Amino acid sequence: MRKKKTMLASLLLTAMFFVQSIIPASASTWNLNGDTNVHDPAYIVENGTGTHWAFSTGSGIQVLYSTNGTTYQRSLPIFNQKPAWWSQYVPKQDGLDVWAPDIFYYNGTYYLYYSISTFGSKVSAIGLVTTNSISGGVWKDQGMVTYSNDSSPYNAIDPNLMQDEKGNLWMVFGSWSNGIYITAISKDTMKPTGNAYRIATKSGGIEAPNLVYNSKTGYYYLFVSIGKCCSGLDSTYQVAVGRSKSVLGPFYDKNGVDMKNGGATVIDSGNSAWIGPGGQDINGTNVIARHAYSAAENGAPKLLISDLYWDADGWPYYN
Template sequence: MNKKRKWLTSLVLAIGLCVTGAQSAFGAFWNLSGDIVVHDPTIIKEGNTWYTFSTGQGIQLLKSSNGTNWTRANQVFSSPLSWWKTYVPNQSTNDLWAPDIEYFNGRYWLYYSISSFGSNTSAIGLTSTTSITSGNWRDDGLVTRTTSSNNYNAIDPTLTIDKDGNPWLAYGSFWSGLKLTRVDASTMKPTGTLYSIASRPNNGGAVEAPTIIYRNGYYYLFASFDSCCQGVNSTYKIAYGRSVNITGPYVDKNGTSMMNGGGTIMDSGNAVWKGPGHQDVYNNIIIRHAYDATDNGTPKLLINDLNWDAQGWPTY
């Protein structure tokens, strides 16, 4: 259907789009206005309001009444939580990375990353609420962590609901690549086996930011390749593969496994928008940040309608 089945909220929106034709109000590329400065965005809709969470102080938050005009709202955490430094001793600020927001079992679950650039001494945290609008977030603590002795990195989390309604958590950045594990439906924390789903051993491990959706018999894995965070010099790009099983193997259009560096490139940017990546897929739209070459490489929010070709592959 769409990314991670954001359940009742997603279903209501999807039905509304089909019935009213509201999606026709937007072209393939949504024309956004207002405050759209983001990095590593994730999106959801509650009621009539859209929300985009992103990397930054206390987890940055934008909101919109129509999905196109955005304003900045209060950050999620006003100050650092005391337990963060237990697992990431260098965490001396309130700077948090790569959140993911999903609706499941009556709550909005917001996963986020605690780390420092180039390090895999990292942790994934969790906070949740019954209403984003309320601003009342519950601290659900540590989800998982890595240290320098691990060969993977516990950042860039994303919650995925499989076709049978079971929750999974995908995450990872560089090192040995992207990982996937089942999570307990009550605690929303890992239980069971850790699976490897994508790696780039011949490209310096440059893969991160997994996003998994289920559609018409396939699980689709979207990932970001190469380097972010260098403004107009960023080489970030979005790639994808698919599998009949959520645990893989994921293969690209050429049949190359994403565990062996495979991945069909979907978006590598253009003259204006450099280094697009850290994508999120929701209700047949795809969002990501890209660096605006007309504004000194400022990272900004981009939204497109997500389409599918006759062979079932995603396309703008």
């Protein structure tokens, strides 16, 4: 009898382990408080200090920080006056209005990319500032990274830097105008070297690209925001994704449709409380930050951060 009970217990433990291994853990959205008003957040945890930072669209690049990752307060903006080169590339840029920053840590330096433009125009530019300490608050202007005009095939906004499995650096960028592009980045200048290649388009709007490599699945994932942004509760933004075995694509959605031909698998379309989620930023492979419009606060754009999970087929999800 004792032997049978032992065998039964062993079988039950084995079954429990099997069930746990095939059922993914429940994803969770962080309970944030304080000042969480953002648009197009770029999220990072600073080395050494452990401080959580969120850079976002707004006057001079808006900055939020948190010592515990959940309670945020606003810091000083990155810019308090225009760099001289802004007016050369985007003459009609409005004051200190800066869009969709991206923060990238590499070899002891923080690289903060950003874009300047005007609505409905391809006259745009991507710029760069750097620092060795975000908490120190001293940023150095590194000038123009790339630009576009009315005759360009792409719109030079929404930059995102990543490092591929071989250690090479890449930048994805772009918007509605012919979609999302990718270009190689020099490790010396941290600016583009060579041509830019189109990797995604979609009618009705596509922007805010974020490219990550997941070593566990062996895929590159291109996250994008599709639909219409910046209209409060009337926004139709959604977070979508495709994947590829190559950093240059082609990227396919779950149905096998190439993202260059409009493919995109939606993983977040919002809900009754949070409208139009998008402007996402992936931290590593396990955290996703984005903004969404709060129904409770009449469409105010708020910071949302969630744990990012990967299902058995290697696709990302969160709640």
